[in-house]
Amino acid sequence: MTRKVLFLLSLALMGMVCAINAQDKIYGAFFDAEKIRSINANPTTGAVSGEWGGSMNTVQTAALGVGTWNNTKYLVYLEYESNSHVDIWARRADGTGGAVKIKQNADFANGDNDLDYVRLGFDSNNVGWVVCKQSSGSNIYIGNFTWNGSMASPSVQVSKKGRLNTSDISNSTFKNGDLAVSGNTLFILANNGAGTTKIYNVPISAFASVTGSSVTTINYRWTLKNSDGSDFSGSVNGFAFASGGSAYLSTSNGLYFIDQTTTNFSGSGTVKATLMKNTSDLGDLATEYIPAFTTLPVKFVSVKVTLTHE
């Protein structure tokens, strides 16, 4: 009987944390030396092992993604251009070979010339999603692209998906940030550089038939805080999912972990993150993990069941 119950409990836990790895690999873009580095982390506890390694030269980028094309894992990143367009670069994630510009002057925003490009993430179909915001205005744009996976003859198709509005009327928060995917949902990080840090989400299906002139509302989900309940200092730049549904967060001061099963909550919608490693000049984060779902943020404290006959 005990074995049966334990088996059942195991089944329940398996449902919560699908396809969890022994170790996750996290890629980080560093501001100081234009490098991409990687580090391993425990997807359950967030504990990191070793130091940031595997240093790869790159360009100045605040938007990094990772995906697999033709059985090869690539890092893909955006380089800001003076005309507010971006160039898209790719290089092998194992560090071999050089970087290739797979698309020049990509435009995700109908020619708007006042943009910051800091958010990139790939979904399970290898579609790269890009969210950018006007530097001085309040317009937020979203678009996506596909790549044929070829470094020798790259072909990239860009699609504009219009503008975004936030459900809590908070477009101004979109200064720093990132984008990650869980299941069929985009999770968008927004930070104003002065402490306010939020996560929004929107189902990918919302963009199935939109055009470059459409406006889609994304849903406020959580406010992110330091483990002591305080706001983050500096900029909050990266958000990437762990293999089991928890998440990693990067600020200009370090790497954080959001544990989906023991998240400390304080007030409705507030999620606390725990600092796992002090790291200066850490910018965007990327992982290759697209968990089927993330259980953030609900937690069962107790469940009591009794049987009565009446």
Place this chain on the structure above:
Amino acid sequence: MKQLLIILLGVFMLASCTKNHDDLAKKQDLKSFLNYEFVVGEQVNVNKYEIEVSTDGITFQTVAYVLAFDNVTTYKAKVEITDHFKNSDRVYSRIKSVDNDGKILYSTVSMVRDDTK
């Protein structure tokens, strides 16, 4: 003396059968309920909590649900046991949270035993 003992035993068995029959009839008249009280530490974007039950602990079916409310952390529900669950001496149960995006989270599994069976 021996005859007296046989008669007393017969009377006792008759009384016992009558009592069991009365108990059975009484038990069949009773309704069985599962009473739930579960507490959530925090909930964001949760749409509802489904109550799932099972007789083998493997295959669950949803028998009821309660809607989630932002400011409520303790939920109570009373579910009548019917059909084949009523004939089982134990019922396994779990709570399934479903958020507005369709994502789910299960509680651990609880087992209650029906000592009347």
